[in-house]
Structures are given as C-alpha cells and as structure tokens.
Amino acid sequence: MIGVKCREAYSMANYQGKIYISAHPLANISVYDPTQSYHFGDKPDDNPRNLGRIDDIFYRPRSTLAGPLGWVWVASIPDYGRWGGPLSYYDPQTGQKKAYYRIFGDGTCYTLAHLEKQKLLAVGTNINDGSGTQPKVKQASLFLWDYQNETKVWEGKPDRPVKAFKALVAHTDGKLYGTIIDEDTAPEIFVFDPQSRTFTDRVALPPGAPLDLGLQEGPDGKIYGFTYSCLYQFDPITLDIKVIISSEKAFSVPGPIIGRNIYFASGHRLRSVEIFSLSDISSD
Numbered sequence: 001m002i003g004v005k006c007r008e009a010y011s012m013a014n015y016q017g018k019i020y021i022s023a024h025p026l027a028n029i030s031v032y033d034p035t036q037s038y039h040f041g042d043k044p045d046d047n048p049r050n051l052g053r054i055d056d057i058f059y060r061p062r063s064t065l066a067g068p069l070g071w072v073w074v075a076s077i078p079d080y081g082r083w084g085g086p087l088s089y090y091d092p093q094t095g096q097k098k099a100y101y102r103i104f105g106d107g108t109c110y111t112l113a114h115l116e117k118q119k120l121l122a123v124g125t126n127i128n129d130g131s132g133t134q135p136k137v138k139q140a141s142l143f144l145w146d147y148q149n150e151t152k153v154w155e156g157k158p159d160r161p162v163k164a165f166k167a168l169v170a171h172t173d174g175k176l177y178g179t180i181i182d183e184d185t186a187p188e189i190f191v192f193d194p195q196s197r198t199f200t201d202r203v204a205l206p207p208g209a210p211l212d213l214g215l216q217e218g219p220d221g222k223i224y225g226f227t228y229s230c231l232y233q234f235d236p237i238t239l240d241i242k243v244i245i246s247s248e249k250a251f252s253v254p255g256p257i258i259g260r261n262i263y264f265a266s267g268h269r270l271r272s273v274e275i276f277s278l279s280d281i282s283s284d
Helices: 278-282
Strands: 008-015 018-024 028-032 049-052 058-066 072-078 087-090 097-100 108-115 120-126 142-146 151-156 164-170 176-181 188-193 198-204 210-217 223-227 230-234 241-246 253-258 261-266 269-274
Touching (some): 108 164, 108 176, 223 253
Parallel strands (some): 164 210
Antiparallel strands (some): 018 028, 072 087, 087 097, 142 151, 176 188, 210 223
C-alpha cells in the first residue's frame, strides 16, 4: 500500500474508517482513506497522507493500536545504535504527538493490546533495541499502562525465560493472550488474567517461531495464530491447539480475518484460506 519512497509498512490500525500506517524507516505515520483515490504525499489532500515522525528515536514501529482515548498508539524499536524503544501516541483530532521514554528502561516496547474494561494498555516488550546494539536487559516483561494517568501501574514476567513478547490479543472473555520466545526455551502461548494480574497458563506452540502480531480472535471465539510454519487454532476454554495448515516457512506476515477467510502473506504473495462457517459469522 505504501510502496513509495522506500517505505515498508510494519504495522497498521483501523480507526473511524481510516487506516493508520506505521512505516519503516524513521517510523513515519500515514493515514489512508480507502474510500478515496490513492496518491501518497505530505499535503493535506494526499492519500495516504504522511504525518511524519513522532520523534527522532522511533525507527521500526512494530505495533500500532487505535482506540484508547481516541488516539493511535505505537510501540517502536529505536533508531540505529540506541536503546529504550518508546511507547507513543498520535491524536487524529488535534495532530498532537507524544512519546513516553524508557518505560522499560533499556529494552523496547514491542507489542500492544487494549484491556478496555480496565482502561489499560498491555505492552509486551523485547530485550533487543536499535540495529548495532547489544541487549542491556536480560528478560522481557509485560507491563500495564494507565493511559488516562500516563503511568505504568504493573509489570511482571512469566515463570520462564523470555526474550520477546511477539503478539498480544485481548479476548472477549476478559483475559489477555500472548506469544513469547527465548533462545533456549520453546515458544509458548500464555494466558494472563488482568483482574488478578497473574500469568495462569502456558501452552507449547506448534513448529516455527511465532510471527509478530500473529494472534487474533475469530468470530467463533477461538484464537487464531501464525508461526513461520503453520496457522493454528487455540481454544481458550480447553487450552487445546489444533494446526489448520502446516507448511515449512510458508507464512511471512499475518493478515486479518474477513468474513469466512483468514489472510496472510507468503513472501510477496497475498493468500487466504476459508476456515469459518456461516454459523460462525452469524454468531459474531
């Protein structure tokens, strides 16, 4: 969508009929109205319209989330040779931009989910920072951000080594689900209870490292996830995992669920698979 000026879309969010695109390099944010003709640029009439950088630290915007306070939130890896990837927001109504620095110290804010009932952002972190750096923190953590009072209210870690939180999804059952990786421990999907603020369960993932932003809730209430080698279904009630498609290194980028299909990219190819029934869609 944004294949001009050597920009690569790292993450996106939909808000009030528009798509907010966070792109590499320099973590530029653009806004695209799909009802209008395509013409990328920096002017008010351009579409997508480049909104620029939030600051000079953001570089690789790994997660974009819209909604809380009517703002577009971004978690980003910092620029080359820098530590401390920030959390930030852009206000579409006023154009205001603000970044919160070093909430996770020398680590990076990496993936986001909205705990709407608690009015909190769940932020999964990563020990890695800007290109050319070596990690200064040993363990990634999950923290909860009170966006109304602009403060971190909780931080914790699963009872296992974690290098990075790869994806988060806030489920309609009120719980938070996420995928975690580490070099010496097998990847897992975890269950987090925001009420008690505890990690309750962990389940081993199918083969292949989990993809960034690779979790979403389906219309049937189950969670669908991607690794590099499979598309799988996770049942939040039974904690069972079922592999839907398995093909070595077939999945590059996870896509959305639209109707009866789930979309994904394999390299430069956009693909989809029909996995839902009409009863699943009508029960949504």
